Amino acid sequence: MVKEKKSNEKDFGKELNPQAGYSNSIKDFHSVKLTKIIEENPNIKTFYFDKQIDAKPGQFIMLWLPGVNEKPFAFSNLGKNCSITVQKRGPFTEELFKSRKGTILGIRGPFGKGFETKGAKNAAIIAGGCGIAPLKPLAEELKKNKSKIYVSLGVRNKEYLFFKKEFKKLSNELKIFSEDGSVGKKGYPTEALEEFIKSKRIDCVFACGPEILLKKVFDICEKRKINCQLSLERYVKCAIGICGQCAIDDQLVCRDGPIFSNEKLRRLKELGKFSRNAEGKKSCL
Amino acid sequence: MVKEKKSNEKDFGKELNPQAGYSNSIKDFHSVKLTKIIEENPNIKTFYFDKQIDAKPGQFIMLWLPGVNEKPFAFSNLGKNCSITVQKRGPFTEELFKSRKGTILGIRGPFGKGFETKGAKNAAIIAGGCGIAPLKPLAEELKKNKSKIYVSLGVRNKEYLFFKKEFKKLSNELKIFSEDGSVGKKGYPTEALEEFIKSKRIDCVFACGPEILLKKVFDICEKRKINCQLSLERYVKCAIGICGQCAIDDQLVCRDGPIFSNEKLRRLKELGKFSRNAEGKKSCL
Amino acid sequence: MSLQTNIAGLKLKSPLILASGVVGISAPLLKRCEENGAGAVTLKSIGPNPRAGHKNPTVLALQYGIINAVGLSNVGYKNIDSEIEEIKKILKIPFIVSIFGEKIKDYKTIAAHIAALKPNAIELNVSCPNVEKFGSAFGLDAELCSKIVSDVKNVSGSIPIIPKLTPQANNIADIAKACEDAGADAICAINTAGPGMVIDIETAKPMLTFKKGGLSGPMIKPIAIRCVYDIYEKVRIPIIGTGGIVSGKDAIEIMQAGASCVGIGSAVYYNGFEAFGKINKEMQAWMKEHNYKNLDKLRGIAHG
């Protein structure tokens, strides 16, 4: 279902115009300026870039803070005012949160395969935490396709919720859950899924968020024989399918994913169980 | 007049299809098999290749005898049955004369600019020695353009004449000269030029052959204010405009030439005077 | 028509061997290479201690190749046993374990540990910067290479030993010879070339966090061909020719230069795991066209 970018063959030795660029420059690299930074809430900011980058919902970029590090983030807005929405977590995101409008950064991408929205007439969207971010452009595309959209968002607490207004507009129905009940219902966003499936003739489920959540979504979909497309996360280094770091079983999240659907998910023994750190060491999720 | 290939920019990092070719292979290189070898006379042979190479009359290739050397030769037939016609002169051509049908060689090219035939209604063709070779495809193109064609060929003696039949067919008038009178008139092919100019309203003169001949043609054309296009020879090494070896004044025969017309020829102080050997040493012609 | 080869006693159904450090960090990924047509696979180099490697960016695709400074991220040889057991369980083709040392003596220690796990061969990555020789690689020094090889041969029993050389050594053929004399069973050449650096001019910063990185892919093929050619003139043990091989014709070229097998690294970027099948097919097409029944007569014929 999800469209495969089978090879980089066509990029291979792609015509380089010395008029415009460098000789032997980095592929898919864009120097970008931050044009706008929106504080969605104390822990989450949206960073807008000054370059239009053609991408599909679910695809991601590698954001480079020169001299610091480079990490993966999914698009939260596509097209002319493209953006990423980031949750502060550790050293990299903390450093990123210090940057201002006008700061120049680098991004590589887009990478990976995006969501496939064709054929989804009644779509359910299940998101947890900053997994909410890439599902907004997905909802926009679904809306453009005239799909019906049923959304369930889950967050730790009030302070982690974002894109509520946007999803309100985009969806036919929106449910919100929080772990502490500070916003929406107390509980987890999967709770709404069974209900959606029962009452809304859901034909495709899209989900992004913590892997326990995703595993749950997958199990429900398998039981109900419904298509699902999950956006998986693994430690991403090269993003070009060469270092192997982002593997889940024999699949590379950066290139075969990050979006996976039922047929492949079924084969993944590590789903919801193991992950790999920067050394390549496997550990339990 | 002559169309310039201004830059190799568009070749720069030209799409490489790993399906078809190598990574980082030689540009413009063709592995060819000799499909036919015609002995035009004891000193001259025509070698046909099994590859179609798109080229214009006057352009040349570098012919590679693996492990031996690589030297420049102009096309004597274009299109599907392309060929070069070679006069035996020294070690390289002697070695080449030993090759058989089926031999595999390499060629690089086409290089240089070709003759520009547009606008030539009454064309004179003056050729000396193996300079006859590239002027046959030129005559064919002129004929296709419906130009009138007046040809004067000069050779050392009977044993060096070739393409007589072909030129007979192609031309409106054909004159032949030899140094010893063993074929045609005794004398030099320039002798017919003044006469052609006088009686045939010649508007463009094409010439190839020894530089003394070319200088003579040029002087006549300048005096009469007639366009001319001369195919010059210099020691060609790289053929890609980088080693400088083929220079005549500030022009590179391999890239700016080998065809030059009046405006440029006028500026060439070395025309008919100096040439450079493989060391780069200038010497009198 | 057969693509079968032998190298250092191993029988391969294809001469294509996954190069170390490229996707080869786990049993399932190696299995996927096998399924796609690899004749053998090499694990990412394993060292004395767990290492996270350098900070990202560590691997960048250039127009004509790849630049990397992964920094030898690895779990450490003490933590690799279960992965190797898994590999032995699921893989049908031979697998090679690549090891590196921060100090000379590390090679012996790690090789002894790895040999006990019975891989089909051990590759010695002597091409990484190190502490003992002020940051330059062991692979630049014939004597050190010789010492490392004989140290390892003392503990590796019947397992073939394959030193992997760096093109930064100006006398790569002499180094290969020293390795052969010390008992090496094959040579792998080459590791990445350069090193190189790429600066983002907008921020005026080197793009790799480690600043410099090794070059691989199409742009280094001429260097790999030259190295294999030079080594072939000096040694009799077989060579795994590695560097910029992305097509069947590339593979033929490096075998004509003297390689018995062909390492496949960056090609996985250009064509994904399908690179193996693609190159196998292209080799067969070329062989058919030229009436080769097998690869035996191809090796080293450019020296003729």
Next chain:
Amino acid sequence: MSLQTNIAGLKLKSPLILASGVVGISAPLLKRCEENGAGAVTLKSIGPNPRAGHKNPTVLALQYGIINAVGLSNVGYKNIDSEIEEIKKILKIPFIVSIFGEKIKDYKTIAAHIAALKPNAIELNVSCPNVEKFGSAFGLDAELCSKIVSDVKNVSGSIPIIPKLTPQANNIADIAKACEDAGADAICAINTAGPGMVIDIETAKPMLTFKKGGLSGPMIKPIAIRCVYDIYEKVRIPIIGTGGIVSGKDAIEIMQAGASCVGIGSAVYYNGFEAFGKINKEMQAWMKEHNYKNLDKLRGIAHG
């Protein structure tokens, strides 16, 4: 906006300097570079004796660069006087004479002869294989480089001396430092990389008659950037950054790495003599966009 630069006492209107061996064999060709915007030009290296060089093919364009084994064809330093007189007559921009030796002592002899002709600078090509050290280049050995530079400084008077280094030296920065200590006025880096080899698989023959050749053009730019970066960290004399520069942005990149001037070689293949004007224009466009009035603040900023 100005592209003016100073290097070793020479004032250039553009930092672009024609690299040695590329079209620069005669006064009219150098003049054409000037007319197209070169800030200075370098002649093809001149040696002790007339040499025809290797048999063709000697220069081949690859997909991503050029491979050459011209073999130092030249007329010999005793036959260059009239060409240099002609150059002095018609050229307005500075010109640099590149020399090479087959033996150490050649450099001194040739430099003395050339210095008398008063070129604007003398470049020492220490990057060619030679007889004395078993076919490897003088440029691999810091001591030999130091000796060559001080020998030449003894006979060159006030004429600036610019050793040109090879990236085959693993410690290129140390070699640059040795040259600086011996009195060099600037460093040119880099000469060709590799060497490489290309085999035609249909005839199974190396395509260069000399078999191996040096690599230049876009594919070596990351190596050139790294070398210039390393050298800049160790020496204070200016650097002519050379290797794979074909665009204005490339030129900016190598200056950010530490170059004061930029060598232009293979770019002449990609864009003809117009390469100079093109790169000048692109540099100016970039500078305008980034509010640079001149090049002073650009140099070495990637080290910040």
